[in-house]
Structure formats: C-alpha cells, structure tokens
Amino acid sequence: SPIQDEQSNIISRFQLYLQINTSQPSPDYHKSTQFLLSQSLSLSLESQVLEFVHRKPIVLLKWPGSDPSLPSILLNSHTDVVPSEHSKWLHPPFGSHIDEQGNIFARGSQDMKCVGMQYLEAVRKLKSSGFHPKRTLYISFVPDEEIGGFAGAQKLASSDVFKDMNVGIVLDEGLASPNENYRLFYGERAAWMLVIKSSGAPGHGAKLYDNSAMENLFMSIESIRRFRASQFDLVKAGVKAEGEVISFNMAFLKSGTPSPTGFVMNLQPSEAEAGFDIRIPPMANLESLEKRIAEEWAPASRNMTFEFRGKGILHDDLGRPLVTATDSSNPWWTLLEEAIKQANGKIGKPEIFPASTDARSFRLLGLPAIGFSPMANTPILLHDHNEFLNQAEYLKGIDVYESIIRAYTSYTSPGRHGDSRDEL
Numbered sequence: 507s508p509i510q511d512e513q514s515n516i517i518s519r520f521q522l523y524l525q526i527n528t529s530q531p532s533p534d535y536h537k538s539t540q541f542l543l544s545q546s547l548s549l550s551l552e553s554q555v556l557e558f559v560h561r562k563p564i565v566l567l568k569w570p571g572s573d574p575s576l577p578s579i580l581l582n583s584h585t586d587v588v589p590s591e592h593s594k595w596l597h598p599p600f601g602s603h604i605d606e607q608g609n610i611f612a613r614g615s616q617d618m619k620c621v622g623m624q625y626l627e628a629v630r631k632l633k634s635s636g637f638h639p640k641r642t643l644y645i646s647f648v649p650d651e652e653i654g655g656f657a658g659a660q661k662l663a664s665s666d667v668f669k670d671m672n673v674g675i676v677l678d679e680g681l682a683s684p685n686e687n688y689r690l691f692y693g694e695r696a697a698w699m700l701v702i703k704s705s706g707a708p709g710h711g712a713k714l715y716d717n718s719a720m721e722n723l724f725m726s727i728e729s730i731r732r733f734r735a736s737q738f739d740l741v742k743a744g745v746k747a748e749g750e751v752i753s754f755n756m757a758f759l760k761s762g763t764p765s766p767t768g769f770v771m772n773l774q775p776s777e778a779e780a781g782f783d784i785r786i787p788p789m790a791n792l793e794s795l796e797k798r799i800a801e802e803w804a805p806a807s808r809n810m811t812f813e814f815r816g817k818g819i820l821h822d823d824l825g826r827p828l829v830t831a832t833d834s835s836n837p838w839w840t841l842l843e844e845a846i847k848q849a850n851g852k853i854g855k856p857e858i859f860p861a862s863t864d865a866r867s868f869r870l871l872g873l874p875a876i877g878f879s880p881m882a883n884t885p886i887l888l889h890d891h892n893e894f895l896n897q898a899e900y901l902k903g904i905d906v907y908e909s910i911i912r913a914y915t916s917y918t919s920p921g922r923h924g925d926s927r928d929e930l
C-alpha cells in the first residue's frame with residue numbers, strides 16, 4: 507500500500523543517516539553534511555552550512571514563517587556519535603540492521619540521529635499536508651556535542667547569525683523511557699571532572715606504615731564511595747530521580763612503579779591519583795561539595811591535592827546550570843505538553859537531564875530550552891553496546907514532532923502579536 511511504501515522510505519532515510527560514520531574522535535562530517543543538504547533540497551528548505559571552526563560544519567535549515575516578526579523555533583540535534591566497540595555488538599554499529607522485532611541497531615539510533623531525522627520527516631509530512639508555519643522554523647545539525655559542543659552549539663549560540671534568527675524556544679535531546687511515558691528535561695546537571703592526587707613516603711612492600719600515597723588515596727576513595735552509595739540509594743529507593751542526586755564515578759586510577767617486566771611489586775609508590783566524573787543537580791549546594799572535596803577527599807593534611815579538568819562549563823556565574831520554567835509562566839512548556847498529548851503521547855514528571863547537552867548553550871543566553879527525544883517503551887542504550895530503536899517507535903515520534911511543529915509555529919502570544927481580541 508502507499509502508506510507502507512512511505513513508511514519504508516522513511517525508515518530507509520533514517521538508515522542512510524545512521525550508516526554515516528560520525529563517531530568521535532574523527533567523525534565524517536563531510537558525508538553527514540552532504541546527506542543533510544540533500545534532504546533539505548528534497549524538502550525545499552533554505553539551507554546554509556556554517557563553519558565557525560574549520561571542518562566542524564553546522565547545517566542550518568530554515569522554513570520561513572509567514573510572520574517573520576515573531577520569534578522563531580529552533581529544533582537542534584547533534585550529528586556526532588560516541589565510539590563503539592564493534593566486536594561487542596550483535597549487529598555492526600554502522601550497519602543499521604533491522605531485526606525481526608523491527609529494532610534498528612546503530613550507534614546514534616537513540617543518541618540522537620533519530621531526533622534529527624524525525625524533525626525532517628515531520629516537516630515533510632506537514633509540507634505535503636499543505637501546512638504553512640506562521641513562525642519561522644529553524645533546524646540545526648551541530649557537530650561535537652559528545653565532546654562538549656564547543657565547536658558546535660556553543661559557536662552557533664554565540665554567533666551573529668544566531669542573533670538574527672531571533673529564536674524564542676529551543677528543543678534538543680532527551681532520553682529514552684523504559685515505560686510508556688515520554689521524558690521531558692528542563693535543565694541538566696553540572697559536570698565537574700575532578701582529579702585528586704596523593705603523595706607519601708615510599709617504602710618496602712612488606713612494611714605497614716601510615717601516610718603512604720596509596721593509603722592516603724584509598725581513604726578518600728572509600729569515603730567517596732560511601733557518599734556515592736548514599737546518593738544512589740536515594741535513586742534506588744525512588745526518593746529522588748537520577749538528575750536530582752550527585753553522582754560520582756571513578757574514571758581512572760593511576761599509580762605504581764613501572765619496570766620492564768610489569769609493575770614493581772615490593773615497593774609502595776610515592777604518588778597516586780584518581781579521576782572522577784561528578785554530576786551535580788542545579789539545586790545542589792556547590793559550596794558544601796567543594797568544601798568536602800578540599801577537607802575530606804583531598805585534604806592537605808593527608809598530603810593530597812586536587813584539580814578540576816572542566817568544572818561547570820557553560821553555566822551561570824556561580825557555576826550553576828540554568829533551568830527552564832515548567833509552569834504556566836513558560837507558554838512553550840504548556841504548548842509542548844499539549845502537542846505531545848494531542849499526538850497520543852503520555853508524559854512523565856519534568857526531569858533534570860543527568861548528563862550534559864547542547865541545550866545549556868542556549869539556556870545560557872536566557873532562552874527556554876527543553877530536552878525531548880520521543881522514545882517510550884525503549885531501554886536506555888545511549889553510549890551502550892547494541893544501541894537500537896524500534897521502527898514503530900521512531901514512526902510515532904515523527905507524528906509527535908508534526909504535532910509540536912504545528913503548535914509551536916502557529917502560536918502567537920496574545921500579548922504581542924496575537925489577535926488583540928484575545929486580550930479584550
């Protein structure tokens with residue numbers, strides 16, 4: 507049937523995008539750019555490629571609205587994906603294999619090539635239905651989110667091009683939901699990358715003594731692990747959501763005295779260090795955390811030092827990530843909820859995104875930005891082996907964006923440009 511043909515074309519286009527290897531650290535942005543421009547052409551959208559940083563192209567598409575004086579809508583997605591351990595996947599990460607259940611396996615199937623293509627497919631459907639937007643719709647495809655977004659979303663957000671776009675609301679990525687409720691994100695946790703170092707007198711491997719580098723470091727690691735467990739327990743007990751607790755995860759551990767035959771075994775080393783990925787909710791007390799690091803986890807009294815390799819980047823002056831309002835003071839929030847429901851989607855409680863995304867670059871400008879990836883009844887597999895998305899779920903998401911784009915581009919705030927009768 508024509509409907510089945512159209513659906514299989516939609517899935518084929520998604521597969522083509524998934525097959526482009528845009529994996530860090532050497533993404534093929536040339537191919538992804540060519541692909542996106544060809545999609546844009548077939549949709550008769552205006553397009554430009556912005557290269558604020560050499561070889562880091564931003565593809566910016568535009569569907570002009572009938573009232574350019576109204577603030578525009580920006581739908582953002584990143585084009586890069588994280589690396590994969592190919593041998594540990596059931597199906598190759600750039601093969602976009604579809605199994606008997608209709609699950610599409612590929613790196614980026616959830617994070618977040620799905621969303622980028624869903625934006626375009628929603629536009630395709632709206633255009634063929636004869637819809638005309640009042641507000642201008644922009645769709646941006648940015649590089650390098652997975653490594654911080656500095657050459658991508660950050661460059662776009664701070665550009666003159668962006669000022670001229672007069673953006674009023676940004677949508678960006680969210681996370682899959684294992685249950686029937688879609689997840690909406692209004693903020694994100696701050697990322698602190700902490701390295702703690704210890705030193706102590708070296709000594710014979712057979713000697714018990716205090717203040718060795720290893721002992722000093724491990725006292726801290728033990729204490730940090732207890733704190734980590736206390737935070738994780740709150741999540742496990744259902745008292746707090748993942749984005750509402752402080753997470754600590756050890757990223758590396760480094761010490762020992764190397765020799766040509768391996769590490770020296772009977773020598774206690776004089777230096778040791780550990781690195782931690784720490785994620786902190788916007789409402790957490792940053793001062794008290796910093797104090798604990800300085801006084802308990804890296805105290806000078808135990809010959810310890812610490813340094814941050816990245817700390818609350820692209821947040822406010824106090825290092826706090828900015829949040830978007832989720833109440834009636836933010837009409838975009840209400841509109842989004844209504845549009846999702848109109849497309850038969852269910853929504854859970856608003857959440858803080860547990861990691862970092864490009865949305866923070868837009869929130870930093872004072873703009874509302876909402877994280878949303880329409881994937882319900884889907885295991886959370888971003889950055890994992892065997893990342894997949896079911897094709898029926900992918901197709902549902904397109905209908906949801908169709909509803910959102912319709913609502914967002916048609917919205918006229920009563921106060922400014924709406925029919926003045928609304929106010930009377």
Ligand SMILES: CSCC[C@H](NC=O)C(=O)O
Nearest residue numbers: 651652653654697861862
């Ligand atoms: C802190 S900048 C790195 C951004 C990265 N984003 C997705 O995983 C993250 O680690 O959250």
Ligand SMILES: [Zn+2]
Nearest residue numbers: 617618651679
């Ligand atoms: Zn992502």
Ligand SMILES: [Zn+2]
Nearest residue numbers: 588617652888
């Ligand atoms: Zn990611």
